[in-house]
Amino acid sequence: xxxxxxxxxxxxxxxxxxxxxxxxxxxxxxxxxxxxxxxxxxxxxxxxxxxxxxxxxxxxxxxxxxxxxxxxxxxxxxxxxxxxxxxxxxxxxxxxxxxxxxxxxxxxxxxxxxxxxxxxxxxxxxxxxxxxxxxxx
Amino acid sequence: xxxxxxxxxxxxxxxxxxxxxxxxxxxxxxxxxxxxxxxxxxxxxxxxxxxxxxxxxxxxxxxxxxxxxxxxxxxxxxxxxxxxxxxxxxxxxxxxxxxxxxxxxxxxxxxxxxxxxxxxxxxxxxxxxxxxxxxxxxxxxxxxxxxxxxxxxxxxxxxxxxxxxxxxxxxxxxxxxxxxxxxxxxxxxxxxxxxxxxxxxxxxxxxxxxxx
Ligand SMILES: Cc1cc2nc3c(=O)[nH]c(=O)nc-3n(C[C@H](O)[C@H](O)[C@H](O)COP(=O)(O)O)c2cc1C
Numbered sequence: 001x002x003x004x005x006x007x008x009x010x011x012x013x014x015x016x017x018x019x020x021x022x023x024x025x026x027x028x029x030x031x032x033x034x035x036x037x038x039x040x041x042x043x044x045x046x047x048x049x050x051x052x053x054x055x056x057x058x059x060x061x062x063x064x065x066x067x068x069x070x071x072x073x074x075x076x077x078x079x080x081x082x083x084x085x086x087x088x089x090x091x092x093x094x095x096x097x098x099x100x101x102x103x104x105x106x107x108x109x110x111x112x113x114x115x116x117x118x119x120x121x122x123x124x125x126x127x128x129x130x131x132x133x134x135x136x137x
Numbered sequence: 138x139x140x141x142x143x144x145x146x147x148x149x150x151x152x153x154x155x156x157x158x159x160x161x162x163x164x165x166x167x168x169x170x171x172x173x174x175x176x177x178x179x180x181x182x183x184x185x186x187x188x189x190x191x192x193x194x195x196x197x198x199x200x201x202x203x204x205x206x207x208x209x210x211x212x213x214x215x216x217x218x219x220x221x222x223x224x225x226x227x228x229x230x231x232x233x234x235x236x237x238x239x240x241x242x243x244x245x246x247x248x249x250x251x252x253x254x255x256x257x258x259x260x261x262x263x264x265x266x267x268x269x270x271x272x273x274x275x276x277x278x279x280x281x282x283x284x285x286x287x288x289x290x291x292x293x294x295x296x297x298x299x300x301x302x303x304x305x306x307x308x309x310x311x312x313x314x315x316x317x318x319x320x321x322x323x324x325x326x327x328x329x330x331x332x333x334x335x336x337x338x339x340x341x342x343x344x345x346x347x348x349x
């Protein structure tokens with residue numbers, strides 16, 4: 001972790017050859033993504049956060065200027081519509097932090113549009129099914 | 138004066154920039170410090186150690202716009218195994234991009250952790266261009282801010298500080314291109330190779346059409 005091999009040794013490839021190497025190319029090729037995660041301290045919980053941290057091979061080391069800020073150049077990453085389903089007992093303050101997190105992610109993960117949906121654990125299945133149904137249309 | 142517990146939450150703690158920032162903090166802190174990395178196996182030991190300290194400084198990088206999962210794992214363990222006397226928590230965060238404000242969300246996550254778990258919140262130092270700044274002449278700017286952070290904690294006068302390379306975005310872009318090109322060179326990888334648009338090598342179609 002944090003070795004930058006995917007930028008400077010084997011560009012575009014993670015040197016840790018586990019499941020992640022099957023996931024980030026699929027994310028890159030998709031024009032829609034749905035993240036479903038429990039929220040912890042206003043951010044993604046550990047499973048989703050691990051996945052997002054393992055996805056940096058889809059970017060180059062090199063910097064570009066985007067919306068007046070420095071960000072990385074993306075490799076072949078399609079612009080995406082993202083639906084983020086955040087669940088758990090989420091306070092107003094946590095919601096605010098999470099919304100700002102996703103707004104930041106949008107710049108680094110090539111979201112052209114995104115929606116954040118907050119729900120409880122008991123309503124989660126229903127919420128996911130409803131959103132997936134919208135995509136199928 | 139009470140000693141400060143310094144915890145490095147970088148996933149590459151032994152070889153991290155955070156370690157270097159922590160070392161500067163220790164150099165300037167009159168309180169004295171005890172330094173710890175977070176490893177996969179020492180979470181409970183760290184929770185136990187915490188009992189002896191009234192101030193705790195977390196030093197870590199920004200990862201995917203938030204706190205690194207290494208630190209998140211530790212905070213979850215700490216939530217389950219809190220010390221009886223909760224120390225005041227300060228934060229020294231660094232990110233790769235130029236703008237120190239890109240750290241704001243991660244700092245607020247730390248505030249939320251503290252609020253939900255009853256830890257008083259102390260000071261913050263947000264470093265932009267943190268991957269490279271220590272190896273540039275701007276190092277002195279960071280050292281100055283870290284000293285200020287240490288002084289404030291010593292006096293219990295808590296503050297939010299920030300520092301970055303005093304460069305325009307365009308100049309930062311150029312400087313970072315040189316930095317990363319040299320990084321690649323050390324691995325015998327050219328700038329052009331680093332600029333590949335391919336993820337996980339050539340796509341299936343390209344593989345098929347490739348001549349033998
Ligand atoms: C997986 C990963 C994700 C990162 N995400 C960000 C980010 O979202 N924003 C940013 O400015 N820098 C990001 N960085 C850059 C680091 O914050 C920067 O290199 C920092 O200096 C690392 O500190 P450390 O050596 O203490 O771990 C990321 C680095 C890695 C390896």
